[in-house]
Amino acid sequence: MxxxxxxxxxxxxxxxxxxxxxxxxxxxxxxxxxxxxxxxxxxxxxxxxxxxxxxxxxxxxxxxxxxxxxxxxxxxxxxxxxxxxxxxxxxxxxxxxxxxxxxxxxxxxxxxxxxxxxxxxxxxxxxxxxxxxxxxxxxxxxxxxxxxxxxxxxxxxxxxxxxxxxxxxxxxxxxxxxxAKLDGGTQELHGMLSGSAYRFEDIVHGITSFAREHPLTIQTMVCRDSRSGRLLFDLEEYAAVIRHMWAQGAQLTAIQLYTLARPPVESWVEGLEDAAMRQLGRALADQLSDVQISCYGRYQELEMEPAGSPMDSAWQS
Ligand code: SF4
Structure with missing residues (x-):
């Protein structure tokens, strides 16, 4: 069919x-x-x-x-x-x-x-x-x-x-x-996730400079290194970067967190389960209350955990 x-x-x-x-x-x-x-x-x-x-x-x-x-x-x-x-x-x-x-x-x-x-x-x-x-x-x-x-x-x-x-x-x-894509939250994670020599601070500056005049949406991939189990996203650092961008006048309409939907180029990259994405979305929303955050699992947009829900930090393990 x-x-x-x-x-x-x-x-x-x-x-x-x-x-x-x-x-x-x-x-x-x-x-x-x-x-x-x-x-x-x-x-x-x-x-x-x-x-x-x-x-x-x-x-x-x-x-x-x-x-x-x-x-x-x-x-x-x-x-x-x-x-x-x-x-x-x-x-x-x-x-x-x-x-x-x-x-x-x-x-x-x-x-x-x-x-x-x-x-x-x-x-x-x-x-x-x-x-x-x-x-x-x-x-x-x-x-x-x-x-x-x-x-x-x-x-x-x-x-x-x-x-x-x-x-x-x-x-x-x-x-x-x-x-616009912004991944990881640190230079090290950005380097890993972009596979490039671009400096994270230059990318952040480029987005900020553009978004001062023209609002834009940020897209952020959240995934894991299956070899080590490491989450390739630093929530605290990422949130600090977004706050810094705001402080510099960037107009960020929304943040879209998403994970793998199809087979990646490198087999060691692993997507997050829906439960982990929901919790991660909530944890980020708690840190960045002034921006609309959407969360996308492998198949669909996900409802984030409600504010105040007990969390077991599923995204970290
Ligand atoms: S996901 Fe693929 S197409 Fe998009 S920036 Fe990375 S390498 Fe380029």
Whole structure:
């Protein structure tokens, strides 16, 4: 049976048109692994999200996270060129969305895919394409005015002035939400989790500097090293970093704690059970009462433990 893909790797009920969706032979959009756009049922979007993959040919990223769920690959397709995302979006909304619309609403258009979007030379072109297409849809139906474009980034782009300025322009001129990665809470954990030489304090500074002008959401992976059982997240240090960012004027709309949903690149990375995630979310919320914290387990968004619940610190063991 065919199925829409969920971001958890789950099989989700498929609308009848979905087979046709995949059959469309549009080389600019590609098929399956080479798709430029792909509808997914996303935990963190709370529904259907239209993904835009800027890297159909191969994974390109400034990090090398051991928990990454994009395994190295090579497809025999060309890198994206300007205009291809817009062509793919128009094709989708004209030919496929009319059948899909009755199944579930579209929550967002999400630019992420097989790597770090700010590494792509067509990111700005893709943002413009999303903006144009959404404005046209909104002119026909005002409900589209609620659909944002979400850019999921590992935050290294904030360290490049030209990327930071470009994102700031679009954050100010369109419905662009930026979800920025911040893991671990210390230099040591950040180094381990990003597999990079980027300094944690530079990443924190980059996010803070951007978020002074444009609110953003923080995304934080919580996982364990199965070889030692160590939790790769320092709650106290992380909370202190977030408070420091606030003190510096960062506008943090929300924090999303999530754990592994699919097999990681490194087999020693282990996700947390739901009970541990619930407790961890509560413990963080107790430390950071001024920000909305959401918790995502492997399959779904989780209710955090209620305030004042007795806790056995399940996440620590
Ligand atoms: S930043 Fe994202 S795409 Fe890049 S290695 Fe990490 S998890 Fe993978």
């Amino acid at each position: 065919n199925a829409l893909i969920s971001d958890d790797g789950l099989q989700c009920p498929e609308p009848p048109h979905a087979t046709a969706h995949r059959r469309v032979n549009d080389h600019s959009r590609g098929e399956h692994a080479t798709a430029i756009i792909y509808p997914v049922v996303a935990r963190r979007s709370h529904g259907l999200s239209l993904g835009i993959n800027l890297f159909p040919a191969r994974k390109i990223c400034t990090y090398n996270c051991p928990y990454c769920e994009v395994h190295p690959f090579a497809n025999e397709v060309d890198d994206l060129q300007a205009g291809m995302v817009e062509q793919a979006l128009r094709h989708f909304f004209e030919h496929e969305w009319p059948q899909m619309a009755s199944v579930m609403p579209l929550k967002d258009i999400c630019i992420s895919g097989n790597g770090e979007p700010t590494c792509s030379p067509v990111l700005e072109d893709a943002l413009q394409a999303c903006d144009r297409v959404l404005r046209e849809l909104e002119a026909r139906d005002t409900a589209w005015g609620k659909v944002p474009v979400v850019l999921i980034t590992n935050a290294t782009g904030f360290l490049k002035p030209e990327i930071k300025a470009m994102l700031a322009r679009y954050a100010a001129s369109m419905r662009l939400e930026i979800w």
